[in-house]
Amino acid sequence: MRMPGAGTWLLLAVLAAYLLTLLPLPGPLVHAKPFWLGLLVIWLALEQPSRGVLGLAFLIGLGADLLIGTWFGEHAFRLVVIAFIVRRFRARLRFFPLWQQTAAVAALLVNDRIVIAMLRSFAGEVGIGLAYWLPAVTGTLLWPLLLVLADDLRRRVRGRA
Amino acid sequence: MAIAGDKNTLFASGQADTLRLIVYLTAAVALMVTDHHSHYLDRARAALGGLATPLYRVAQAPVEASRWLWAAASERVELRRENDALRSELLLARARLNAARIETEQNLRLRELLETGRRYRLSGRMVEVFQVDLDPSRQRVLLDGGTAAGVRVGQPVIDAWGLVGQVISTSGSTASIMLLTDPDHAVPVRNARTGQRAVAYGTGRDDRIVLPTLPMNSDLQVGDELLTSGLGGRFPAGFPVAVVREVGVDENGIFARVVAEPLARLRLSSELLLLEEVAVQESEERWPREGHGPPRLVPATAATGEQP
Incomplete structure (x- = not known):
């Protein structure tokens, strides 16, 4: 066992997503920051045949809540919802052509924005402008690129092993 | 399963x-x-x-790297110009500080005459802010320093321009600040021009706070400066908070609708000042507590035991 196992790669991917989430963006770009963790969970739920994806999404979400300082459970809720929907339609999503898959991801990310708005409205904070939907747009635009990148990385890793 | x-x-x-x-x-x-x-x-x-x-x-490494790169790449001329600007600014600040010192002395003397108020001195400490993005919809900032560095919950935080907020939670090595623009935040303020008092609430937006409790006929003008009033005891008096930007009447016609813009550069500061009140150890403790008359001689051990 010289090569790091799947668990190590997963851990690295989660850490990378956390870092990207925390990475400060200049000026108005802050509002366009994509939901990196959501994209990661979509990818995991698509790729991993195992059934622990929901639990994994929950744990990743709790970690994010700790890092970002949101209420414990907020990110966990969002990510579990995403993971569940992807798993429900996994068989179809996996064999969609890229543009259809991207459209599905767009729907998931928009749904995620609605979920946060719902969670926040319980606490009495509401303020939804046009900028509110920007993360879903940037996330959708990034999805095809990330998918190609992830596939490429995996091929290289396998090629070495 | x-x-x-x-x-x-x-x-x-x-x-x-x-x-x-x-x-x-x-x-x-x-x-x-x-x-x-x-x-x-x-x-x-x-x-x-x-x-x-x-x-x-x-996560904040890229920011630091870009700052370093900027410093390394910027022209000598530009650095010199910046240096000159900073030097003149420092000179001005020193002059103002001297003027302030004289006033502080006068103030202390007056307070001694009046024998009112708490005896404390303000002291500040620079703390670094983590340059990381938290949820932009929440008015929070993360400090690089926690209970280990002596940061306590409730400490007011300022920058060079005005009040920033207060510490709301601490861990061993980090502390989280609630900005004064958070909807849950309220700060007692005073109009510098008229002396009228009010409470300023955050709105959740970076550039505005509101004063919802002022009667309609209040004397407030656009451009008035709001200072901390010191009521409530959490924030020391006299720190600039915001400038009034809009004055209107709410829909009931009873209260004024006043919107003000915070003076502190809330999201741009990389270093902030934590305020702490240091009690001034003065002869106050030895003053006879019960009754009047000449101070009695107290045994040394009892006197030290009395002091906190």
């Missing part, structure tokens, strides 16, 4: 997934409600906060 997984039938797996979904979502909601309404989870947050610190450091 392993058995259900082995069967691998289409409908059974779907049902098991739904069940899991319900369990996880219920857990998440329970956690959120607990976190929102009680303080049980604050301890967990404080204990685990140390784990997050290295991630913060890595």
